[in-house]
Each structure stands twice: as C-alpha cells, then as structure tokens.
Amino acid sequence: MTVQISFTLNGRPTSVDVEPATLVAELLREQLHLTGTHIGCDTSQCGACVVHLNGLPVKSCTLLAPALDGATLLTIEGLTGAPGSNQMHPMQEAFREHHGLQCGFCTPGMLMTAVALATEKPDLTEADVRHGLEGNICRCTGYQNIVISVMAGAAAMHAAKGE
Amino acid sequence: MGNVIGIGAAPKRKEDQRFLTGRGNYVSDIKRSGMAAGVFVRSPHGHAVLRGIDKSAALASPGVIAVLTGDDVADDGLGSLPCGWGITDAKGVPMKEPPFPMLAQDKVRFVGDMVAFVIAETPEQANAAADLLKVDYEVLPSVVGVLEAIRPDAPQLFDDVPKNICCDWELGDKAAVESAFKKAAHVARLSLVNNRLIGNPMEPRAAIAEYEPGTDRYTLWTTSQFPHVVRFLMGALVLNIPQHKLRVVAPDVGGGFGVKQFHYGEEAVITWAAKRVRRPVKWVASRSEGYVSDRHGRDHVTEAELALDETGKFLAFRVKTLANMGGYLSTFGPNIPTNLYGPLLSGVYTTPAIYCNVKVVFTNTVPVDAYRGAGRPEATFVLERIVDVAASEMGIDRVEIRRRNMIPKEAYPYQTPVLVQYDSGDPMGCLDGALVAADVKNFGVRKAASASNGKFRGLGYSTYVEACGLAPSRFAGRLGARGGLYESATVRVHPTGQVTVMIGTHNHGQGHETTFAQIVSDKLGVAFENVDIVFGDTDRVQFGMGTYGSRSLVVGGAALSKATDKVIVKGKKIAAHLLEVSEADIQFEAGKFSVAGTDRIKTFEEIAGAAYVPHNYPLEVLEPGLEEQAYYDPVNFTYPGGCHIAEVEVDPETGTVTLVNYTAVDDVGTVINPMIVEGQLHGGIVQGVGQALFENAVYDEGSGQLLSGSLMDYCMPRADHLPMMKVATHSTLCTHTPMGVKGCGEVGTIGSPAAVINAVVDALSHLGVTHVDMPATPNRIWRLLQNASLPVAAE
Ligand code: FES
Ligand code: FES
Secondary structure, rough: OOEEEHHHHHHHEEEEEEEOOEEEHHHHHHHHOOOOOOOOOOOOOOOOOOOEEEEEEEHHHEHHHHHOOOOOOHHHHHHHOOOOOOOOOHHHHHHHOHHHHHHHHHHHHHHHHHHHHHHOOOOOHHHHHHOOOOOOOOOOOOOOOHHHHHHHHHHHHHHHOOO | OOOOOOOOOOOOOOOOOHHHHHOOHHHHHOOOOOEEEEEEOOOOOOEEEEEEEEEHHHOOOOEEEEEEEEEHHHHOOOOOOOOEEEHHHHHHHOOOOOOOOOOOEEEEEOOOOOOEEEOOOOHHHHHHHHHHHHEEEEEOOOOOOOHHHHHHHOOOOOOOOOHHHHEEEEEOOOHHHHHHHOOOOEEEEEEEEEEEEEEEOOOOOOEEEEEOOOOEEEEEEEEEOOOHHHHHHHHHHHHHHHHHHHHOOOOOOOOOOOOOOOOOOOHHHHHHHHHHHHHOOOEEEHHHHHHOOOOEEEEEEEEEEEEEEEOOOOOEEEEEEEEEEEEOOOOOOHHHOOOOHHHHHOOEOOOOOEEEEEEEEOOOOOOOOOOOOHHHHHHHHHHHHHHHHHHHHHHHHHHHHHHEEEOOHHHEEOOOOOOEOOOOHHHHHHHHHHHHHHHHHHHHHHHHHHHHHOOEEEEEEEEEEOOOOOOHHHHHHHHHOOOOOOEEEEEEOOOOOOOOEOOOOEEEOOOOOHHHHHHHHHOOOOHHEEEEOOOOOOOOOOOOOOOOOHHHHHHHHHHHHHHHHHHHHHHHHHHHHHHHHOOHEEEEEOEEEOOOOOEEEHHHHHHHHHOOOOOOOOOOOOOOOOEEEEOOOOOOOOOEEEEEEEEEHHHHOOOOOEEEEEEEOOOOOEEHHHHHHHHHHHHHHHHHHHHHHHOOOOOEEEOOOOOOOOOOOOOOOOOOOOOOOEEEEEEOOOOOOOOOOOOOOOHHHHHHHHHHHHOOOOOOOOHHOOOOOOOOOOOHHHHHHHOOOHHHHEE
C-alpha cells in the first residue's frame, strides 16, 4: 500500500507515491535519484544524511517519508549561491577554501548542519561550532578544518546578507 | 593557458566540487538495469558447528531469486580467500594457514561470519527472506582474548592449530639482549594492552557485481582501496576468472583507513552470485553489519622490558606480544603484528640490542588486519610508554632521557638491530621544534591554573619513526609477501597538450587528483587544470597495488615522476626532429623545448600536437604519439618520524580526560601540497586520540558477542572532543625516492596514542599512577582514582 505525498523539494513542487515505512533518506536516494544525501549508519549517530525540513536540520534516516507531506525540503543538491547564479553556496566555498573535506562522504551532511548553524546564529564561536557539529561524524579530517570552514562560511553568509 | 602549479604550492582540491555539491559517485549511488538486492546472513554465534541450513521458507518468500550457502560454493569448486603474507617462525616453520571460505562451511568462527547470501528483487524482500532462513547451529564455547586462547584447555578454532597459535614469530638477537640485561643498572618493566579498534570509514562497505553473458565478462564495483589487487586475488585465486574478463572498479570511496584494503568474501560471493542469477546484484552494508565484518585493528597484549645503564642509556629492549588475528587470516593479517611491528621497536633511539617475540593467535572475533598505521602505532606505543616508565623510575627528565638516546642527525643512514636501515631523519630537530611550539616552558603555569580549579594537568611526549611507502618488493619478498609492491603510472599526452594520468593508487580522501596533477603541472609545465588523474578502474589503469601504508605519493608519485621524465625524453626527440638539431641540443624547461643557447623554441602543446601528426617523421627512430608508462619499485622503505606533545586535563570528580593542547612536528620529507599534508596530519592525529581516549571494541568472553557493535556503543571522536591542534613539518629529504617524499597518511595515528596516554599518566603521577591502558575513559580513570586514594597508594 502506498500513499501519495506532495512537498517542495529544492524549490520545486514534487509528488510521489511512497510506502509509509519509507525513510526520507531512502526516498531521496532510491526513488528521486538524489544520492548526495548519504547514509552512514543505522542508529542516527553520524549525520551523513542531514537535510533541511522546513528550514531546520534533520537526520533524514530517521524521518518517515509521509512526514514530508506539505513540507519544504532542502537537500545538498539544492544548496546554491545567489539565485540564478551557478556559484556554490558560501558555505560550500568555505569548505573548499579551508580544506574542510577529504573523502567527501560526511560532507553533504556537514554542510547542511553548518548552514543551519550559521543561519541560526550570526557570530559563531569555535565552541558553538564544535558543539553544533556534535551530531555529525567525520572520520577523515579531525574536524579542525571543518570548524575553520564553518566559521568562515558563516561569516561569508552574513557578509552577503549585509550587502 | 592556465596556471602551472608547482611542488610546494597549495591549490584548492580538484576533487572538491563534486563532493561539495552532492555529486560524488560512491558504490551505493550506482544503479544497474535489472539490479537485484543481496543480503548476507551472518552467524549470531562466536563459535558453532554448522549442522545444516534449511532454505525452503526463505526461497518461498516473496521476490526471492536465490539463496546461496557454503555448500553451493563447495559444489562449484571455488577457492577460499587467500592470505597475502606467509610468515615463518624462528625455525623457518611456516605459519598455520587454515582455509577462509567465502561462505562458512563446517563451522562459524566469529559473530558476523557469513553463512548465506540471499538475493531478492528488493532489499526489503531480501531481508525478510533472510529472517526465514533456518540455520542449525551447535553452539560451542568462544574464546576472544589472546591470553585465554593460548591456554591448553581453551576452545580450539581449528583442529590442526594447537593452542590457537598460528605462528610463534621472533626477531632480533635474543642472546645479545639477555647479556645486556645482565649488565643493566636498571630495568623498566611494563605490561600493556593495545586495544582493539574498528576503522569506521564513514561510507559503509558496498559492492555491485554484474555478469554479461554476451562477452563472458564480469564487472565488480566495490568500496576498495586496491581494485587491481582484488581483481588479482579474486580472479586468479578464488573464482578462477581469467583476469581479462574481470573488471574491478572502486569509484569514489568514502574513507578507507586500511579497512577497505583487503579482499573480502563479500566481493567474491557477489561476483559469483551475479553470474549464477544472471542479474546485477547490489549489497550495501549497514553500519552495524560493518562492526561485525569490517576487519578490526590492533588488539595486542604485551610485556616489555627496557634495560638501561646508570646514565639512562638504553642497552636492550625485549618485547613479548600476543597478537589477536581473529577467526581467520585476512589479507595482510599475520604481517601486521610481525613485520610491521618488530622492526619499528627501535624507534628513534640507538638501542643496540632488541628482541621481540610475537605469538600470532586465533580467537572467535572478527579477523584483525591493517588499520591506519598498522603495527607501527603498536610499536611506538609500547616503546614510548616504557621510556616514560624508565625515566620516572630513574628520576630522569622525560625529554632528557629521550635526548640521551636519540639517533643524531649526523648518524643517518642508520642501521637498526632489527632489519631496517633509516635513510634520513632528524628526531632531535623535531623534538626541539615541538617543545617550542607546545610552549612547554610555561607548562607549570598552566598546571598551576588547572590545580586551582581542582583539575590535574599533564603533558605527554611521543617521538616516533615509521616505515612506510610499502614496500620494496625484494625486502617484502624476504619477509613473506606473496606479491610485489611496486606501483605503475601512465602519462598520456593528448594532441592538445592536455594530460591524462592513469595510476594504480586509489584516492579516497588523500587528494591524489590534486597532488598528482601538481607533480605533472610542475614537471611538464602544463596547466594544473589540464591534468586529469584516473584511478580505481582495472579497465582504465594498467596495474597497481592501491593505496595503503602511506605508499601513494612515495611509490605511486615516484612512478608518475618517472613516467613524466620519459615524456620529456620523447618530447625532446620530437623537438629535435622539428627544429632540425640533434637531440642533445634540446633543453626542456618551464613547458618549452628549446635549442640550447638560441631562442628557437617549441612549446609543450606544439610538441604534443606534432607527436600525433607525424608527417615526415623518421619513423624508424621516432614513433608517433606521446604516452609513457613507468613502474617504480623502491629500494627501501621511507621513514617519516616526528615528535608529538599532548596536554590533557583530568577532572578527578568525573574521571574525564580533556585534551587541551596538541602539538605535532613531523618529518614527512618533501611536501608537495602543504594544505593536504596538514589535513592528513589532523585526521591521523584524531584517529590516534580516538584510540587513546574513546574507542574500544569489546567482546564478551564465552559467547563471543561484540558488545560495542554500533556507533551507540563505540565512541568515535566528535568535533567537541578536540582542541585546535598545532601541526608543523620539519623535513629531511628521503634519499632514495625521486622527489624526496616520505609519506604522511599515518604519522598522526602513530605518534598520538603514546603522547596522549603519557600525558594522562603524567597528570596522575602524583597519585602513584604509573600506567593507564587505552582507552582512558572516564570510567577507567575514575576507578583508578578511587584506588589511588586508598592507603595502598602510600606503600
Ligand atoms: S545516516 Fe542518518 S545519522 Fe547516520
Ligand atoms: S571527509 Fe571523510 S568522513 Fe568526513
């Protein structure tokens, strides 16, 4: 038995039929072919699957697809710079600039968490960032360059807004 | 014209764009037409006789395509998983090497051992059917600890392996060590455990296999650090598939750390199954499945003794280790606690006599194999811990005792008493740099400040050397390697002057697409953006041994450097022909071929174009085209080293250890891209800090259950566990690699566990604490503190 759900995905109206037990991470990856959202664990620990649901970061591996009905969802594929430009988001640029990634597997989830953190609080301290990334595991970078990237990305996001 | 980017520059990484935008291509992202889903049924018991498997209910379950077991493997006459190293004991007797079937046959030997593969239309259907499989187990007692496993009455895993000892290995001059101990003014003794670890790359393992009946060819996409080795081992030794009919692809891989460098049974089963069911089959491990099937690391129990004279000079070092192999021999398993451990016990010191005995032991646990550093962190940990013990017992400052024993810079090349010869290094320089960078001078002030807050502060040192750039084939062959360990690279110059490099190493976070492009850009004067690096596909890359043991730049980069040199030689021939001079008169510099002493030049692009337009070529002496290949087999290992200093604060109320400062000065030889090297150092250090403070794979003795079987029970370092670290390089150049590089991927993990534990012990030394086993969890420290405050401490 499937149910039909309608939601806004990366700015576009989307309607799909899903099994009620489908997880959002699976829906994105298997049915909608958006494989940027990764699955790194089965216990909601790693944060590789973080997306924005109605503007808030959530772990899409623990969210059932029917919960999306009527909602707005943003995934890594929808994260871009200024509308109409083909630039990357300032947070993506900051991760590139400060070597905030190695294998890239944790990166989409890190970026989604980072953007949410920076949106919530304009002047992030190192402690804020470290605390805010608690739910995202990276095995490669030792976090140092991620923390630096998030602080730089947050500053760039707010500078852009100020203009 | 774009930018030429040189060696030593730090361009942003070429590979980042796709990862940052969610467009990486990992195995689990790949879909094939008609693809079915496979799941492995794994043993829930640590040790059991496999009495029989009833497939009927599973086969009748909706969507099921096939259920395959060890009997099917046996019926098809397939081989078992090969071990890549054959070690021998002191008398030359080879190790015991029981078969490692791809699906269990007579017995299961660890929780997670594979008993069946279920294939269905969807993963949900495969999982549902797997639950219906009836496996009849006769449960036997399990043994998981090495001390227990070698007891005469211990459960025995294999009938022909008494006391579960695979090999009783030794290295060094036992008699010389014994006589030195007799003369010693002081002997320091230490028993320690090097805890079992789980690699946890963030991408779980996965594989897809496809068989094309039209061409009789197989393709396997797998999360591997060495696709060519998988092709070789699986094709030639397990499934009997001719090499040219088997393509192995490792696309973007989300971290490896060693865990993805073995040939796994899953890869063989799925490839074999794809032909049996004539459908592409995909398997993606869950994280929890990874815990009971990814190869584990470390797991040593060690007794060490260091003999010193009255001035604190090391006279001899003796180490006895029991190394856990788990239930079977994995690809490099027996090589890790022997060849990659014993020879590093010399460290950066002039200890004249060393003896090491390692008993390699089977237990009912996941097979143990190489994990970041592999053998070398274990050696560094025991050595750097016992040096601290000796210093404190003899009342010598910990830095001073190290200085007194360090190999001076001028003494390189330095032959150790345990096989290896270090070509270059400067341990004292690294130590001096680290002392300044860590502001050791003012440690007392910081300690007093902690004390006024009721906290204990400690400082810990670790100096180390590693052997990497695996490996010289000749050396490895003598030590029991069953393969060579060279690397290959092909440089293909297109008619436009753009370059594609095909290389046998594998990029899974190390930034090869950037570093290798820099080497080509630097050497050929080609724009950085005009160089493309191809790896991870046996159909596109001729051959290679993959990425592990910090070998990519050291061995692969050297092959690439040699191949580029050949391109220049060929380019000179073409230029000489075009400019009508002799080849000896052509110079190549900054992307231009010129006639020496004139302004007559041909650019690299012009030569590339002309190579493919051989009008009027003297074809007898000059072939068209511009593509060169090189193989490189090093003459020695490389020996990165360094000094790490950790500073911790212990809260006696809770036992919590907080890492407050961390400083590393590492000698990694020539640095091609400092940004990438720094990133590798950060990541490596944190993996070592993880071992020292958080990570531990714990088994239940008797049942063989893995108690730390998910990210909920196995504590991974997170961002808020760590301070900003200070890392720097203090490099001496490797004397035998073409660019002077030494490797940097593992140094952090090798140096850090001892630095952190030495700091913890320092923080608690006033309470009489002399050793803390890893991980130094709050619980372990709190218990220690409770005991320390008892009167016993006053003795
Ligand atoms: S996959 Fe969602 S938290 Fe790990
Ligand atoms: S970059 Fe590999 S896990 Fe974070």
